Amino acid sequence: MTEVRGNTRAAYEQIRQAIVEGRYPPGRRLIEQRIAEEFELSRTPVRESLRMLEAEGLVHSEPNRGAVVRSVSVEEVADIYALRALLESFAAELAASRATDEDLARIDEGIALFAAAIEPSARGTLERVRALSEANRRVHGAIIDAARHDQLGQLLARTVEVPLVFQAFRQFDRSELERSHLFHRLIRDAVASGEGARAARLMSEHVLQGRDVLVAHIRAHPQGAEQLFTPPTP
Amino acid sequence: MTEVRGNTRAAYEQIRQAIVEGRYPPGRRLIEQRIAEEFELSRTPVRESLRMLEAEGLVHSEPNRGAVVRSVSVEEVADIYALRALLESFAAELAASRATDEDLARIDEGIALFAAAIEPSARGTLERVRALSEANRRVHGAIIDAARHDQLGQLLARTVEVPLVFQAFRQFDRSELERSHLFHRLIRDAVASGEGARAARLMSEHVLQGRDVLVAHIRAHPQGAEQLFTPPTP
DNA sequence: ACGGGGATGATTGCGTACAATCCTCCGAGA
DNA sequence: TCTCGGAGGATTGTACGCAATCATCCCCGT
Numbered sequence: 449m450t451e452v453r454g455n456t457r458a459a460y461e462q463i464r465q466a467i468v469e470g471r472y473p474p475g476r477r478l479i480e481q482r483i484a485e486e487f488e489l490s491r492t493p494v495r496e497s498l499r500m501l502e503a504e505g506l507v508h509s510e511p512n513r514g515a516v517v518r519s520v521s522v523e524e525v526a527d528i529y530a531l532r533a534l535l536e537s538f539a540a541e542l543a544a545s546r547a548t549d550e551d552l553a554r555i556d557e558g559i560a561l562f563a564a565a566i567e568p569s570a571r572g573t574l575e576r577v578r579a580l581s582e583a584n585r586r587v588h589g590a591i592i593d594a595a596r597h598d599q600l601g602q603l604l605a606r607t608v609e610v611p612l613v614f615q616a617f618r619q620f621d622r623s624e625l626e627r628s629h630l631f632h633r634l635i636r637d638a639v640a641s642g643e644g645a646r647a648a649r650l651m652s653e654h655v656l657q658g659r660d661v662l663v664a665h666i667r668a669h670p671q672g673a674e675q676l677f678t679p680p681t682p
Numbered sequence: 683m684t685e686v687r688g689n690t691r692a693a694y695e696q697i698r699q700a701i702v703e704g705r706y707p708p709g710r711r712l713i714e715q716r717i718a719e720e721f722e723l724s725r726t727p728v729r730e731s732l733r734m735l736e737a738e739g740l741v742h743s744e745p746n747r748g749a750v751v752r753s754v755s756v757e758e759v760a761d762i763y764a765l766r767a768l769l770e771s772f773a774a775e776l777a778a779s780r781a782t783d784e785d786l787a788r789i790d791e792g793i794a795l796f797a798a799a800i801e802p803s804a805r806g807t808l809e810r811v812r813a814l815s816e817a818n819r820r821v822h823g824a825i826i827d828a829a830r831h832d833q834l835g836q837l838l839a840r841t842v843e844v845p846l847v848f849q850a851f852r853q854f855d856r857s858e859l860e861r862s863h864l865f866h867r868l869i870r871d872a873v874a875s876g877e878g879a880r881a882a883r884l885m886s887e888h889v890l891q892g893r894d895v896l897v898a899h900i901r902a903h904p905q906g907a908e909q910l911f912t913p914p915t916p
Numbered sequence: 917a918c919g920g921g922g923a924t925g926a927t928t929g930c931g932t933a934c935a936a937t938c939c940t941c942c943g944a945g946a
Numbered sequence: 947t948c949t950c951g952g953a954g955g956a957t958t959g960t961a962c963g964c965a966a967t968c969a970t971c972c973c974c975g976t
Contacts (some may be wrong), residue, residue: 455930457745479957490931495958496733503737505836511691512937512958527831534772538765597761602739603837689960713927724961729928746928746967 456493459483463497467506467517468611469574474519478507504606522666525612529659535604536588536655537648540635542595544644551594555636558586562632566625580617580625587632591639591651616658619665627657690727693717697731701740701751702845703808708753712741738840756900759846763893769838770822770889771882774869776829778878785828789870792820796866800859814851814859821866825873825885850892853899861891 463483466472478498480491487494498515501507509515520528543551561583569576592601620628631654638647697717700706712732714725721728732749735741743749754762777785795817803810826835854862865888872881 481957491958492930492932496730499730499733500737503734503840505833513939514958524832528833531772531831531834531837534768538768597765598758599739599762600765603765606737715927725928726960726962730959747969748928 455489456496459487459489459493460497460500462487463494464501464506467501468614469578470611470615472517474517474611476517478515478517480514506610520610520612522663525663525666526659528610528612529655529662532604533652533655533659535600536592537652539592539595539597539600539604540639540647540651541644542597542600543591544639544642544647546596547594547639551590552636552640554590554593555587555639558583558588558590559629559632559636561586562629566622566629577614577617580620581614584613584617584628591635594639612662613658616662619661624657624661628654631657689723690730693721693723693727694731694734696721697728698735698740701735702848703812704845704849706751708751708845710751712749712751714748740844754844754846756897759897759900760893762844762846763889763896766838767886767889767893769834770826771886773826773829773831773834773838774873774881774885775878776831776834777825778873778876778881780830781828781873785824786870786874788824788827789821789873792817792822792824793863793866793870795820796863800856800863811848811851814854815848818847818851818862825869828873846896850896853895858895862888865891 463472463478472478480494480498484491484494498507498509502509502515506518507515508518547555562580565576565579565583571579589605592604595601631650635647635650635654638644638650697706697712706712714728714732718725718728732741732743736743736749740752741749742752781789796814799810799813799817805813823839826838829835865884869881869884869888872878872884
């Protein structure tokens with residue numbers, strides 16, 4: 449997953465990051481020519497990237513009408529997180545019976561990064577949110593990898609690691625981050641000792657708590673939520 | 683989901699069907715130029731189709747090396763079906779609390795088609811397997827639609843409705859088909875009466891029985907399985 | 917006989933040109 | 947005023963060509 453297939457890969461990564469971070473907000477039209485100019489390449493790699501993002505569900509497109517960033521209704525957030533809880537707890541259960549020492553080391557690595565990112569630093573807010581998101585991604589990614597289930601990994605990587613996760617970290621305050629950190633360690637210990645059912649329950653709880661924070665915030669700030677999750681009506 | 687985006691759609695459908703039905707066996711290289719000539723169009727729509735299939739997980743490709751039909755090891759079959767059981771039972775549970783009368787009518791429609799396809803007809807074997815597969819797809823699709831969960835539907839449609847399902851139907855004998863038919867009706871009734879947990883258990887059992895038939899057949903006929911599931915070594 | 921270093925053919929990556937389609941908006945007629 | 951229709955621009959869909967990259971195989975030196 450490195451710097452191969454130069455231009456297409458670059459276009460894909462950049463468009464994806466822009467969507468995940470919310471710089472391309474839901475509902476925004478993604479016009480091939482404009483994006484191509486923005487990244488200084490031709491429409492071809494942009495087109496391929498858009499098709500891949502469409503298959504991932506980040507983008508919706510209709511024939512001859514082009515692509516728009518998929519918008520997620522507030523009601524769908526709960527459903528998506530319920531699905532994520534289901535899949536990730538399954539992954540945790542499998543990981544408990546399949547994880548190697550290297551897998552555990554990678555989980556610990558992610559946990560250490562997360563601990564470091566919790567501390568407010570001199571860097572900007574966006575940088576801190578990125579660091580938190582990346583560390584969180586590593587913890588969960590390491591557990592998923594330890595599950596040794598390619599299809600499950602694909603599903604989780606593609607359709608669940610969506611803009612919502614990034615947005616969620618914007619909303620987390622210190623105590624919520626500490627709680628996530630605690631759950632990461634509890635899950636890690638359950639996986640390490642082979643207690644699958646326990647790991648699954650903890651993971652489910654962890655994901656659902658993230659959901660609750662996000663949903664509560666959306667409900668409390670409907671105008672902000674509108675801006676984040678529904679298409680702007682110009 | 684009809685005949686739009688003419689050439690690309692056509693290429694996508696045809697390549698996909700060829701993979702699902704096993705005419706392009708796992709491990710087979712998918713060379714853009716050859717496929718383009720086969721369907722009498724240019725490489726462009728073929729390329730896009732391959733990227734979409736790659737995102738779906740049906741095809742694996744490496745930069746500058748091209749695409750091959752993804753091969754599934756015998757051990758992975760059990761894992762994939764376990765995942766499918768998890769997702770489809772979740773769908774059944776949601777459907778039990780969300781299904782409308784129209785949803786139930788569509789489920790019944792699929793069940794009727796399945797009943798008709800069970801009866802051996804004068805048509806060829808491939809046609810019958812296609813009819814069974816299509817009817818089965820409709821039953822499960824109607825339940826998934828009734829769950830009103832877009833992401834879940836995408837996951838199931840894209841990464842689980844894989845070649846395996848089609849291959850499985852080749853292996854089903856009469857009594858196994860009757861059993862599937864029975865389970866479809868039991869699930870339908872549980873959904874209709876709003877018994878979510880029951881619908882989920884029945885669906886899980888139904889999917890796992892399909893897995894067992896397929897796995898048993900692969901184990902019993904390793905050479906056939908090799909041919910079906912691993913790349914030919916020329 | 918065996919391993920390394922190109923040359924060569926096959927294939928993908930990407931840019932560009934043109935055709936097909938859709939959207940907007942304006943004007944004519946009722 | 948409202949509706950129908952059509953012109954024009956914007957955008958996507960497809961074909962094609964060339965450059966970049968990879969795989970194979972042959973030749974050469976050891």
